[in-house]
Amino acid sequence: MGSPNGNGVVMDLEGAFLLFVLVLDSTARVAVPLIFCALAGLFAERSGVIDIGLEGKMLAAAFAAAATAAVTQSSWIGLGAGVVVSIAFAMLHGFACITHRGSQVVSGLAINILVSGLTVTLGIAWFHEGGQTPLLVDDARFPPIEWPGTNVVGGVPIIGPIYKELLSGHNVLVYLAFFVVPLSWWILYRTRFGLRLRAVGENPTAVDTAGISVQWLRYRAMLLCGVLCGLAGTYLSTAHGASFIRDMTAGKGYIALAAMIFGKWRPLPAMLACLLFGFLDSVAARLQGVELPVVGQIPVQFIQALPYVVTVILLAGFIGRAVAPKASGIPYVKER
């Protein structure tokens, strides 16, 4: 690679490449909860239920998982608790919006507010650490999974860093997230359940007159939504982090919602949108304190705001016509 007297350049290139791989690596880590949540929102909205309570469910799951893992010293029991609590909130949302045809926005918002306060209150009552859960020891967290031969392959140029840093060394939930994306696609487009789910979000009356229960379909969609939010929350507090911190979701649920819309309610594009947001986040983290040519050092606040600013800009103008499922947000009432 390069000319004999271009060693410095080669070094720089390699360094830049490694940096790039590391940014991608952290992109993946940051994107995981977004991907779970975006898919959760996707199942809900494809069935016709708007769920702005992704944030709340994720936060509740994060708390439940961290608290349970701290007590039982088992990450897997923590995961179970996170998912169960998230499902419970999903069912609450379903009960309010599907059974009682309440406002989906109000119900989602209520869950967000409730969880934001409840987690801290319970945290203080149970652990006396100002709303946090105790720091988890390694056994109670999801450990990174090293792929075989990382040390050998790691030395190979280009492929090495990609294999060692980007592909290997993540915890199981990261791999799961990237597996759930094609799985969701398959469920939506290749199964009977997927066909009915897509139909019920477009024209619930058509589904009803075809002899299928609209409510039961929507509840099943909410169940999936709950499971996925549970995974997202558990990841935040027991895999990505090592404890629950108050309001640790920090708007990720809303960003996931934006990614879902940006991806036009389709799993693969939604994942790409999540990765874009993750990438911006990672770049922002790297940019902190760095002197850039012309502009100089960028204020930290601005960099931290970047992903949100981009979200607004993308949603406002760059996504073209995003057509939501037609019946999304409308409670189903047999006409009279």
Add this chain to the structure above:
Amino acid sequence: MTPSDRRVDGLRNAIDPPAVELININKRFGSVQANRNVSLSIAPATIHGIVGENGAGKSTLMSILFGFYQANSGEIRVNGKTTRIRTTEEAIRAGIGMVHQHFMLVDSFTVLENVVLGAESGRLLKESLSTARQTLDLLESKYGLEVNVDTLVGDLPVGLQQRVEILKALYREAQILILDEPTGVLTPQESEQLFNILLGLRDRGVTVILITHKLREIMAITDTVTVMRGGEVVAHRTTSQTSEPELAELMVGRKVLLRVEKGISQPGSVVLDVREVETIDQRGVKRLHNVSFNVRSGEIVGIAGVSGNGQSELLEVLAGIRTVTAGRISLNGKPLIDQFNPRDAGQVRGLGVGHVPEDRLRMGLVRSFEAMESSILGIHSDRRFNAMVFMKLDAVLENCRHKMEAFDVRPRNPHLVTVNFSGGNQQKLVLAREMDEKPGLLLVGQPTRGVDIGAIEFIHKEIVAMRDAGRAVLLVSVELEEIMSLADRILVMFDGHIVGEVTASHASEQELGLMMANAATPASAIRS
């Protein structure tokens, strides 16, 4: 067993039990008794019509038969056996299929996916889709219901969407097919095709139940007919032994004038002159192309066309609701609206244009307003009703009383909330408001949509009276019959163009229908 195997011989009607028997069906919604002791019996392999005005309980009755609602009491027998139908699923299992007035289709799905939805053969789609593809092939050729199964339903014209609905029912092996107002959205030619399909189905053993308020259709293809009024059955007839006037009288409960009585028009000077008008919607699609015509005082000009071909846009442009992107419109020789001088709806109204919008509940009235409030919408700033800060409520009330009296709005309660009036009475409220201002030009969209026969008669009379008082009337309606009986001149719209003009006295339904489908250009067509 497929439906055609069930066909026996000419004697089947005498031997077989009725395909459908309803016995003393009762259904109430809150305080409204939608069906009261309804009983009827339909012989297999016949076409049975159910007629009645809006709110007569036809659709409710069929929704009960299809399991969409449950009756409070009563019995349903299918092929002689008492059958419990509590859900649509049970209805489908009993061999009942329904083509709803508003199609139950998912626009973003292909025809194949729509047919398969709810009738999948397994958890995975692949197998269901390939089975359905084969079965549909058979059904299509057997019943002459050709349609490309891989097209998105949203891209199909309504006539074909309806075909998909019929295929859906047949795919579920329906032997009893209910059609709710199936011709409302079709051109006369499409209706003709539909009737041929229905006759074909009957000959292959399918029992067809046709709900309609169009008596001509009943006379044209049914074998027997049931008339409903106010939730009750008022008569059963064999179609060959009854007549349109008799059915109309049974429906309304009194003698009705089916034809509009009007003299020859005496057109005066040009009131409305439209020249090369175009409009482009928010999505950048051109909705009106080079539209030119005029309306004279003392004449009714009707605009015919299948809905969605630019009629709505034309009305909105003329009323000042939608912007003109090219061309000019003048009123009594003075410029009214053009590209550079937009006028809003209030200004247009101020210059003497009345507008009865197509969708009265969305554009003509405020659902939650009291009748007296709805009856001054658009003229609410007028000195008569407005004292700068406060409304002159006494004047508003008096005005509403007067309008209700003049236009026979029932009940005569100015405080009743708008949405609680029946469709016909809501429409009368709008007409009263618009006509009472004595506009030089009256724009009327779908004046009798969702309106009872009795009220239709009244509304038609009032429109003709406007004409006879020397005013210009522009009428838009998707009911060809209405256009033909009311208008003096008929323009046909297709895809935003005016594709033809005919004098009403010389118009034939055939010719108009072909023009509506843009399949024929009459000698008198306007060249652009």
